[in-house]
Amino acid sequence: MTLRRGSSGSAVRDLQSRLIDLGHLSGTADGVFGPKTERAVKDFQSARGLTADGVVGPMTQAALGGAGSGPAPPRPHPSGAFVPTAVENPGGGRITDKSEPATSEMVTVAGHGGRDVRLHRLAAEAWAALTVTARADGIAEPLLQPMSGYRSVAEQQSTWQRAVERYGSEQAARRWVAPPGNSPHHSGRAVDCWMGSSINSANADSQRGTAVWRWLDANASRFGFYPYSAEPWHWEYNPPTR
Numbered sequence: 001m002t003l004r005r006g007s008s009g010s011a012v013r014d015l016q017s018r019l020i021d022l023g024h025l026s027g028t029a030d031g032v033f034g035p036k037t038e039r040a041v042k043d044f045q046s047a048r049g050l051t052a053d054g055v056v057g058p059m060t061q062a063a064l065g066g067a068g069s070g071p072a073p074p075r076p077h078p079s080g081a082f083v084p085t086a087v088e089n090p091g092g093g094r095i096t097d098k099s100e101p102a103t104s105e106m107v108t109v110a111g112h113g114g115r116d117v118r119l120h121r122l123a124a125e126a127w128a129a130l131t132v133t134a135r136a137d138g139i140a141e142p143l144l145q146p147m148s149g150y151r152s153v154a155e156q157q158s159t160w161q162r163a164v165e166r167y168g169s170e171q172a173a174r175r176w177v178a179p180p181g182n183s184p185h186h187s188g189r190a191v192d193c194w195m196g197s198s199i200n201s202a203n204a205d206s207q208r209g210t211a212v213w214r215w216l217d218a219n220a221s222r223f224g225f226y227p228y229s230a231e232p233w234h235w236e237y238n239p240p241t242r
Contacts, residue, residue: 001110003056007033010018015056017065018129019044048132059141061110062128079222082129085122085238086222087189093226095184100152105188112145119149123237127191130223136217143212145231147199148192151185175202175230184228189237191225199233207232 001011008031016029016037018143024047025040042070048063056064087095107124111117113210131144151159156178163177164170170179175182184190192199195207205214211234221226224239 001052002058002114003033005007005033005035005038005054012037015041017066033042048135050132058110058112058145059131059135061200062145063132070084075130082126082223084126086224086238086239087120088238089241091224091238092192093230093238094171095187095189095236095238098184098186100150100183100186106150109146109149112142112147112217115147117146119146119186119191120237123149123189123191126223126239128227130148130220130225131223133219133223134212137219139212139215141202142194143196144216146191147194149185149190150188151183153180153186156180156183156185184236191235191237192231193235194234195233199231204230204232 003012003015012033013029013031016031016034016117019037019040020027020029021023022044025037026042027036041056041060042052042054044050044064046059050060050063056232088095094199101120105120105122106118107121107123108116108118109127127146134144135141157180160173160177160179163173167173167176178185195203195212196210197203197207214233216225216235217227220235224237226238227234228234228236
């Protein structure tokens with residue numbers, strides 16, 4: 001949901017609470033998006049290198065961590081660099097623990113095209129930090145906006161059946177879709193992101209030639225994300241233990 005001057009309700013109250021926590025807004029969260037909240041949003045956007053238009057769209061929500069409904073803002077290291085929190089031991093590669101997380105570990109972030117995307121809170125925090133850095137490096141919206149994240153085993157069953165029908169066999173489908181119970185999306189730590197064209201096997205080669213893919217290839221591991229070589233849009237949060 002995009003928030004702007006004139007909006008009201010619980011989502012605005014959550015936004016205001018987040019801005020208060022970050023030191024951009026004083027007073028109390030009253031749930032009314034007025035001129036004071038708009039100024040605070042613009043201050044936050046300027047501080048994060050975003051377009052300071054006062055509108056809380058997908059990119060600003062990602063930087064905020066879901067505009068109050070998602071994770072806390074990215075945690076900086078004393079050196080100023082983001083430090084991802086390990087989930088697996090030893091980590092440092094593709095996800096091996098594909099079990100579904102507790103509901104308390106899940107958050108909702110704003111995704112591409114206005115969709116809501118469910119992610120593990122640590123993956124959401126890290127993806128927000130990654131996106132803010134990418135924007136500062138010239139990777140423009142809507143690139144990197146999440147397309148999908150958490151997927152239940154039941155949802156994966158439907159995705160798997162469609163893939164088998166499309167590719168003609170289970171063996172061929174496995175290159176693009178994991179069978180139910182074996183998908184990293186079950187963990188809530190796999191992100192399929194917008195790379196400038198649709199998530200489709202026919203687009204994989206062309207996406208690897210884009211500036212956004214080159215940026216991810218060079219930088220994603222700093223934020224704890226690792227690729228699946230067959231799918232340039234697919235990145236998995238599994239930072240190494242330190």
